[in-house]
Amino acid sequence: MSPVSDLRSRPCGGRYGDIVEAIGNTPLVELKRLSPKPGVRIWAKMESFNPTGSVKDRVARALIEDAEEKGAIRPGMTILEPTSGNTGISLAMICKRKGYPLKVVMPDNVTPERTQLLEMYGAQIVYSPGDQGSNGAVAMALEMAEGDASYYMPYQYGNAANPGAHYHGTAKEILEELDGEVAAFVAGLGTGGTLMGNGRRLKEELGDGVKIVAAEPMQGEPVQGLRSLDDGFIPPIIDLSVLDRKIFVTNRDAIIWTRRLLDEEGVFAGVSSGAIARVAVRIAGELDEGNVVFLVADDGWKYLSSGIYTLPVDEIENLDSTIWW
Amino acid sequence: MATVRIPPVLRASTGGAKEVGADGSNVGDVLRSLAEQHPATQSQLFGEGGELNRYVNVYLNDEDVRVLDGLDTAVEDGDVLVILPAMAGGGR
Numbered sequence: 172m173s174p175v176s177d178l179r180s181r182p183c184g185g186r187y188g189d190i191v192e193a194i195g196n197t198p199l200v201e202l203k204r205l206s207p208k209p210g211v212r213i214w215a216k217m218e219s220f221n222p223t224g225s226v227k228d229r230v231a232r233a234l235i236e237d238a239e240e241k242g243a244i245r246p247g248m249t250i251l252e253p254t255s256g257n258t259g260i261s262l263a264m265i266c267k268r269k270g271y272p273l274k275v276v277m278p279d280n281v282t283p284e285r286t287q288l289l290e291m292y293g294a295q296i297v298y299s300p301g302d303q304g305s306n307g308a309v310a311m312a313l314e315m316a317e318g319d320a321s322y323y324m325p326y327q328y329g330n331a332a333n334p335g336a337h338y339h340g341t342a343k344e345i346l347e348e349l350d351g352e353v354a355a356f357v358a359g360l361g362t363g364g365t366l367m368g369n370g371r372r373l374k375e376e377l378g379d380g381v382k383i384v385a386a387e388p389m390q391g392e393p394v395q396g397l398r399s400l401d402d403g404f405i406p407p408i409i410d411l412s413v414l415d416r417k418i419f420v421t422n423r424d425a426i427i428w429t430r431r432l433l434d435e436e437g438v439f440a441g442v443s444s445g446a447i448a449r450v451a452v453r454i455a456g457e458l459d460e461g462n463v464v465f466l467v468a469d470d471g472w473k474y475l476s477s478g479i480y481t482l483p484v485d486e487i488e489n490l491d492s493t494i495w496w
Numbered sequence: 497m498a499t500v501r502i503p504p505v506l507r508a509s510t511g512g513a514k515e516v517g518a519d520g521s522n523v524g525d526v527l528r529s530l531a532e533q534h535p536a537t538q539s540q541l542f543g544e545g546g547e548l549n550r551y552v553n554v555y556l557n558d559e560d561v562r563v564l565d566g567l568d569t570a571v572e573d574g575d576v577l578v579i580l581p582a583m584a585g586g587g588r
Contacts, residue, residue: 385563389580417560419580 191268194221194228195340199348199464204435205452210460211354213451215467216345219440223257223264223288225469226341230364231261233336234325235269244323249274251322253312255305256285257469258327263292274322276312278304284473305361328362328406337368345369345464346376353381354461357451359443359468360385360417363409369466370413385417386450388425388443418453420446426479426487428452429471433480441469442479498526498571501578509536518577523554524567526577541579553580 187193197220202213218226238244249272252262259275266273273294277285280301289296297315299307309328316324327333345353356373358365370383411417420428422442429445432438440448444467451465471480479487500516510516516533520526527548531538543549547567554561555578561569571577 385560387560411563414563417563418558419555419560419578420558 189268190222191232191265194232196344197221199345200438202432202436202438202448205431205448205455207452207456208459211455211458212462213455214349214462214464215436215438215444215448216341216464217438217467218341219444219467219470221261223260224472225257225261225441226365226466227257227261227469228264229336229340230327230333230362231258231265233332234327234330235262235265235271237330237332237335238323238325244271248272248321248323251276251312251316251324252327253277253299253305253308254327255308256281256473259294259296260285260288260292262325263289263294266294267292276308276315278308282473283476288473327364329408331408333362333364334368334371334408337365338372339368341365341466342369342372346373349462349464351376352462353377353464354458355382355384355451355454355463357384357386357447357454357463357465359447359466360387360409361443363406365466365468367408367410367413374413382415382454383413384450384454385414386443386447387417387419388446389419389421416454418450420449423484424449426484429479430484432467433471438467439471439480440467441471441474443468497573498575498577500526500530501576503579503581505581506537506540506579509540510534520571522565522567522571523556523561523569523577526571527554527567551581554578555580 184196198217200215200217202215206213221228244250250262250266251274252258253276255278259277262275263273274297275289275294276297276299278301279298286296297311299311312324316322345356353373356369358369360366366383366385373381373383425442425446427445428449429440429442432440432445432448447465447468451463455463477487497517497519500518502510502514502516507514511534516530518526518529518533520529527541531541541549541552548554548562556564556569556571557575558578561567
């Protein structure tokens, strides 16, 4: 056997010139114990295998390379992005590698590991009020960018490069691995990039034979500063017509299923992946046969300090007020 | 009869009630029945043309009705409708 064929053996995933090139080509792993019936196979697309441990590596690379191609990043500029964690960490790694200064705007109630990871990669952090969630971070970053031309804001919520990373990457990989046999694709709804990019590609290839399903976090009851209904923010890249189903999951259920992934399948994933797995199993239960693919958006390291992998669920502090995904 | 769960921002319009029972064979009928019982919810839930307000998400058994059949989505006895302000979630 030639050395080249050895290198291509999966899940090694190939040889790359630098860490940024190594993003993507993640493993697809069958989770047999979660399948409710023999004819339905559940597959986890392990985006946690990306260099910083999340699906956002794909997005961040696409955002930066898009800006480079457009000539939008010039010397002396700082990249600015609102994020509650993973996109910031991915941008930080890529910006450090490429030599761009980065500032992230982040709610002040995310887990401490995220702060450490961002600082580790040299990013500057600006905190927004935690009770305003991601929306508060978005509003603050938009305001900062508006008043200062030295910022370039990729703005993952409205940038076509975000879904593009999945359209040209994740979805292609899934179709190849399953020979185009996909009955349902389940992912989390945040910016909408994962669902829009994968959804469009899968629908183009498979038509209505594939169901695109969103798992979304249920809003915690706001402790203070009640929002008016008009405060609702729908990211511009989201087109609801791509979705066949959209199902919410409470923080509590998300954590219970994060634990099930770990206990039953040995998959150490972040909390949004638990929520997504729960929805994937619900969808699998409604099918008679076929492949259900769900996306493991990140690994669990960033959530260790919260105790969610070891404590009884009722003893987890700030269960409803922490931003888990 | 279906159960409608009321979010904190709407409870001032339902006299503080967290849950309201309402009849109807589809989501639109159930919500109109809610608005009949608590008229202050009408303008919060519906636009002028009677469509669901853009910033209101309605979930039938945890599932967003907007990607199902909207206000025409069938409702069965014992179903649970949850009203939530439309938010984007984490996004990271």
